[in-house]
């Protein structure tokens with residue numbers, strides 16, 4: 528009995544020390560220091576979201592907006608904290624693409640209207656699963672510079688811990704590693720993402736000059752089929768921290784909604800989210816758009 532009591536005391540003391548260390552990190556501002564430095568480097572905004580939620584850094588890039596933050600741990604992959612970088616387009620592009628390493632633990636993305644893409648490069652085709660709506664644009668986009676940056680991103684993440692997703696309104700890079708205290712790696716992740724963004728702009732410009740245009744209207748219905756999947760992170764959207772778009776009903780993780788800033792269903796553009804029914808919270812529970 529005495530031994531158990533002793534063990535419990537040691538455990539409690541350990542927990543208290545951990546808590547104190549965390550508080551000290553908060554007080555001295557060393558937590559998320561990579562995010563703070565990133566904001567300073569790009570003249571951007573460091574947005575704190577209270578004690579429970581991690582901060583978001585945002586800065587303009589050309590006419591578009593870059594946002595960097597941590598993704599909440601998913602129920603399917605407990606203990607994995609991811610860093611994500613999103614570039615939000617001011618003007619939509621006629622392109623959808625999902626890319627994950629073949630060894631990834633994530634489910635293969637199955638976006639409607641997309642098909643598997645092979646580049647004819649054995650090394651690349653043997654390493655990544657790619658789905659896109661426009662094979663030619665995908666090949667233009669996945670030019671050598673983009674592929675090098677993808678390799679650079681892979682080196683920053685554990686094996687298979689990379690995901691890239693392009694939709695008409697944003698480019699999203701997710702790395703399964705917490706880079707919030709590692710400025711060098713975070714800067715590298717952002718810089719590789721911006722190179723990929725450049726490749727995307729060029730690939731799209733080329734195809735648009737050939738007459739490909741943005742087709743409207745594969746919108747809201749895609750959200751309502753199958754299990755509720757968060758369109759930002761591709762994970763199952765159930766549980767407590769869920770926001771539903773008032774306009775189209777698409778479910779998002781609250782964190783993902785705040786991260787992107789509006790509904791991520793193409794063609795919806797909804798900017799107000801609310802907790803899912805039947806909570807009947809009305810507008811008091813709504814989340815205003817963030818810019």
Ligand SMILES: [Zn+2]
Nearest residue numbers: 757760780783
């Ligand atoms: Zn999500």
Ligand SMILES: [Zn+2]
Nearest residue numbers: 772775790795
């Ligand atoms: Zn919506």
